Amino acid sequence: QVQLVESGGGLVQAGGSLRLSCAASTSIFSLNTMGWYRQAPGKERELVAVLSKSGRLLYADSVKGRFTISRDYAKNTMDLQMNSLKPEDTAVYYCNGGGAWLVSGPPAMGAYWGQGTQVTVSS
Numbered sequence: 001q002v003q004l005v006e007s008g009g010g011l012v013q014a015g016g017s018l019r020l021s022c023a024a025s026t027s028i029f030s031l032n033t034m035g036w037y038r039q040a041p042g043k044e045r046e047l048v049a050v051l052s053k054s055g056r057l058l059y060a061d062s063v064k065g066r067f068t069i070s071r072d073y074a075k076n077t078m079d080l081q082m083n084s085l086k087p088e089d090t091a092v093y094y095c096n097g098g099g100a101w102l103v104s105g106p107p108a109m110g111a112y113w114g115q116g117t118q119v120t121v122s123s
Contacts (some may be wrong), residue, residue, distance in 0.1 A: 009117030022095030
């Protein structure tokens with residue numbers, strides 16, 4: 001069973017930055033896609049950013065130009081750099097891994113989830 005553990009959440013003022021990290025119990029080389037999803041109170045979980053091991057990228061329109069997803073193979077982590085944060089970015093952020101991404105269509109959620117980390121952006 002693959003375990004994913006998030007870190008780096010917290011409270012920040014609007015316009016500030018946070019960096020989330022997801023550590024995996026298995027080599028991230030074995031995970032085709034890794035991504036970040038978030039869920040705000042009363043809302044459905046939504047895709048934030050996904051990165052495949054071949055380098056395919058997908059960002060939600062709401063975070064394009066502000067968030068950057070990356071893999072650090074030396075540290076065996078996946079990171080999310082979040083800049084210019086807005087109050088509407090407030091949510092629990094979840095790391096996800098192991099999904100497929102066919103040639104056409106969006107990436108599928110993987111079977112592996114972290115426990116989530118809270119990000120709160122104050123106005």
